[in-house]
């Protein structure tokens with residue numbers, strides 16, 4: 001059965017909307033663990049739009065399941081990762097203007113930069129995963145530069161409908177087989193939700209799914225009624 005890594009970035013997004021102390025992603029991580037999360041995933045972006053350095057270091061202290069840090073190949077964040085030592089690092093591309101991570105890393109074109117980052121993280125004892133599109137030439141390079149795992153970008157699958165979705169799923173299955181045949185661990189994520197997750201979770205050898213936006217969105221909805229009731233009771237008592 002695939003493990004679930006819960007990405008809590010958007011808890012921090014709500015906090016940063018007011019630059020205040022709540023909701024605290026550290027608290028959210030504990031609740032996610034109580035709910036059965038096998039891992040907690042955060043993306044410390046160069047622009048610090050949601051997760052802050054303080055979150056990363058505190059989560060390193062408090063998370064008792066796997067802590068997975070998503071990061072770009074940027075010296076400052078790589079150095080911090082090697083100092084704080086998450087259990088796993090997932091290298092992702094990052095553009096300042098993007099709303100979210102838009103595509104996989106291009107390690108065919110950026111082989112040297114990514115290979116150096118993989119080496120630095122490996123030397124620090126961190127498991128390294130690369131976030132890639134389901135593309136055979138990218139997967140080959142991942143194995144050559146020493147990645148432990150590949151996280152397949154499921155964004156195209158999530159956006160596709162009908163027959164096209166089946167085609168996107170087939171690409172994930174093919175790439176998944178290649179990843180495991182090359183001795184790497186298979187992860188997947190991006191755009192997965194309560195409607196589309198099952199076929200991806202059923203891919204043979206799927207080891208880890210990282211899911212954020214849809215879980216945080218659902219948490220807001222299932223928690224709203226109770227939150228309003230509690231405030232109403234304070235006002236009326």
Ligand code: PXP
Pocket residue numbers: 007009043070090092100101131151188189190191192210211212213214
């Ligand atoms: N995996 C990676 C590498 C990501 O960059 C993200 C988004 O931060 C996710 C998984 C989670 O995507 P979503 O929020 O769409 O579930």
